[in-house]
Amino acid sequence: MIEISHLCKSFGQNIVLNNLNLKVNSGETKVIIGRSGVGKSVLLKNIMGIVQPDAGSIKINGVEVTGLSEKEYNKIRMQMGLVFQGGALFDSMNVEENVAFVLDEFMDLDRQTVRNRVKDSLAMVGLKDVEKMMSSELSGGMRKRVSLARILCMEPQIILYDEPTTGVDPITADAINNLIVELSHKLKVTSIVVTHDMTSAYKIADSMVMLYHGQVIAEGTSEEIKNTKHPVVRQFITGEAEGPITEGENLIFGHAK
Numbered sequence: 584m585i586e587i588s589h590l591c592k593s594f595g596q597n598i599v600l601n602n603l604n605l606k607v608n609s610g611e612t613k614v615i616i617g618r619s620g621v622g623k624s625v626l627l628k629n630i631m632g633i634v635q636p637d638a639g640s641i642k643i644n645g646v647e648v649t650g651l652s653e654k655e656y657n658k659i660r661m662q663m664g665l666v667f668q669g670g671a672l673f674d675s676m677n678v679e680e681n682v683a684f685v686l687d688e689f690m691d692l693d694r695q696t697v698r699n700r701v702k703d704s705l706a707m708v709g710l711k712d713v714e715k716m717m718s719s720e721l722s723g724g725m726r727k728r729v730s731l732a733r734i735l736c737m738e739p740q741i742i743l744y745d746e747p748t749t750g751v752d753p754i755t756a757d758a759i760n761n762l763i764v765e766l767s768h769k770l771k772v773t774s775i776v777v778t779h780d781m782t783s784a785y786k787i788a789d790s791m792v793m794l795y796h797g798q799v800i801a802e803g804t805s806e807e808i809k810n811t812k813h814p815v816v817r818q819f820i821t822g823e824a825e826g827p828i829t830e831g832e833n834l835i836f837g838h839a840k
């Protein structure tokens with residue numbers, strides 16, 4: 584479904600993605616972990632076509648998307664949604680307007696259909712009667728859920744989540760995790776989830792990758808990552824270093840690709 588090969592992205596002297604390879608199968612939930620600043624959000628933005636890669640290939644559903652025109656990319660974006668780290672809602676709009684924004688912009692639907700889709704997608708994220716609230720009045724957790732609802736109403740095949748549970752209480756986090764799993768199972772959505780939260784990661788991942796120095800340094804199931812002896816990964820998931828960091832060490836587990 585998503586195949587990334589030799590992806591490179593630098594900002595000036597700052598090499599962020601360095602020959603990164605990643606494959607996400609149809610219907611799979613792939614979790615991406617890695618320290619702050621390693622390039623997780625930049626990777627998602629490359630997939631969405633918000634950031635242009637310097638080199639490499641990104642194939643979505645078999646289509647090479649690097650180098651597509653805005654118009655052509657918009658067709659690809661219709662199948663995809665990115666839940667931004669901070670929610671990326673328009674504060675000057677109410678919840679209904681925010682959720683309906685992309686529908687209104689890109690789809691030719693009548694008012695009532697839009698209204699129903701907005702209501703249904705808000706219900707899916709556990710929000711009711713919030714349509715007329717201004718975005719600026721929402722709590723952090725509500726903003727996350729509204730931004731997810733905005734994507735759900737597009738009925739996408741692929742959802743990219745940038746830290747969907749960061750900054751929300753544990754119960755809301757668990758509800759968001761359940762929703763990610765449910766969307767994957769019921770609607771066969773293919774998902775990439777960036778998270779720092781290992782409890783969430785283990786719960787939702789079909790497979791997990793860790794980014795380090797612009798590359799994938801480990802890949803495996805939750806169980807494999809939990810039991811890894813890779814020192815960099817261990818240090819990340821437990822907060823304890825078990826040995827020195829070996830530059831360029833590359834351990835890919837035998838998980839079915």
Ligand SMILES: Nc1ncnc2c1ncn2[C@@H]1O[C@H](COP(=O)(O)OP(=O)(O)OP(=O)(O)O)[C@@H](O)[C@H]1O
Pocket residue numbers: 594597599617618619620621622623624625626668
């Ligand atoms: N538009 C940009 N212009 C210049 N540098 C950028 C830009 N976007 C990201 N960067 C840089 O790219 C690097 C990776 O940033 P990114 O936001 O992807 O990190 P991250 O892994 O998502 O971190 P976090 O876990 O804190 O969200 C950082 O050094 C950041 O400063």
Ligand SMILES: [Mg+2]
Pocket residue numbers: 623624625668745
């Ligand atoms: Mg980020």
